[in-house]
Amino acid sequence: MTYREALRLGLLKALESDPRVFLMGEDVGAYGGAYAVSKGLYERFGPERIRDTPLSENAFVGAGIGAAMMGMRPIVEVMTINFALLALDQLVHNAATLRHMSGGQISVPLVMRTTSGAGRQLAAQHSHSFEGWFAHIPGIKILAPASVEDAYGMLEFALYDPDPVLIVEYASLFNLEGHLPEKAIPPVNQALVRRAGSSITLVTYGAMVIKALTAAEELASEGISTEVIDLRSLRPLDMATIVTSLTKTHRAVIVDEGWKSGSLAAEIMARIMEEGFYELDAPVERVCTLEVPIPYPRHLEEAAIPQPETIKAAIRRVVAHHV
């Protein structure tokens, strides 16, 4: 079972179990989804519920918001998070604000799905990770499935949520192998310890979880025991899980595929200062994407984004640090 198939099964289950659910986006139907996630659904559910849209991100995300306000449970797919910028207006000014601005009268149970992440040589307009920008906005929630279980299970949570939820999927994880969850996945607002360790806490999310786990395995032979935390929810952030881990390891590295300046990693670092400062035995380090537009050539792209090697180097530095 791949991450892609798990996403598809999640969609299938949602469409089967609730007549209010429909999927809408560019090429979700006849084409089968830009990443083949919705393949076969059009044939099964028809063009009303698997709705191909024109290239009108702002309007169809806004239409998803309007339909959600009227009691439907739309799942709006935006091909990649890069194109989601064309829908920022509707997301920020309507989805995120309507409830508060109307004095609590309006709910927007919108689910928006999109893909993020570099690693496929798609250059500077198809490779950036804007999750951190979206996480800046109160009024929406952001989920980042980094496992087959979450790829399958998070959608149900998102559809159940009365507020707008953005699910960020990772193009580089679509072929990740794993198993469907046997029971319900842990609540999506909880971060999960993907690998237990005692020397250092590695906080990350999305595609970087896999690289973090690789780095952690490789460091084990050097006697460094790395605890890897998968945030799963980027907003709200589960700081309790991070601080609990710090009370054991007293050291942390944050890995974020976004750019360092103003990043989600910066936010987590700041919160560690606020909530876990006295637990620390060493300054926290961040491994982020270099502050350049992601370039096309493979070697430059690889150099721009966090890699197991750069993660390991950061971990070694922080573990070696003594006051």
Place this chain on the structure above:
Amino acid sequence: MSDRVNLPHLPHLLHQMIRIRQFEEKAAELYSSGKFRGFLHLYIGEEAIAAGVMPSLNADDAVVSTYREHGHALARGVSMNSIMAEMYGKVEGCSHGRGGSMHLFDISRKFYGGNAIVAGGLPLAVGMALAMKLRPSSQMGPSTSLAACLFGDGAVAEGAFHESLNLAALWRLPVLFLCENNFYAMGTALHRHQAETDLALKAKGYRIAAHKIDGMDVDAVEKATREAVCKIREGQGPQFLELQTYRFRPHSMFDPDLYRDKSEIEKWRAHDPIVSYSTILKKQGVLDDAQIEHLEAKVREEVQGAVAFAESGTFEPVEMLTRDVYTLEASK
């Protein structure tokens, strides 16, 4: 719409226009005396549109509007008290004081704002109409409902306008597009922001039936809306009305109004929709001067009552500030 002053013997359309006019004149006065702040966009001169449009809409239809929406809200049946309280930022306001003049919401009237991003309401209306088309009718009301969306000529320049018209037409959705063409987007005259100033033509380009209507003539607006609504309910897809009108006041209270001639304003004032309609009603023998004065006096009472209601309202305690960002408090 329960709180409407009950004057069955007097024509409803005139009554609504007078309510809007008097409410707005009072709002301008209160604003100038510092009773409330923020932006205030007056609708004075454009009342025939709100008054003419709303009677054709059902309680189940959704209305999406702009920041120049006091008139729309009043004519839709949002209580004047709750609108005035909203201007004051009081909890008794229709948006609990959170929105102010530009963000009036009242879901009991299916009045969905109050959108201050130019053209931001169009995609919402499209989605609401999509939901009306898709939803199992047994579950959530009759499928003949529609979404009415009001916006200005300025919105026509935005991408959201074009994306939304195309979607509505492509999917034959029950959307009534109501373009209030007052010939200015803030200080930029229509011919200075549109290469093609025939706005109905743009809708036709998306294969949407469109008509140009004299928006200063409340009867014409009422008739055109009734016909368009009827076509939508018959399943003919979206309809577009370009309602030509004029705002007598500056864009907002901050606008020194330097971009247009006083003579142009005077020319349009000669077509004041309230004066014109009163004259017609008198000529037809429907009303006489005394009855009109009586009507005005009734509305003055309603406005005074709204001011008193707002003045005696309360401000939301600061402890409530972070409420309603999410539905469940635990979500933060």
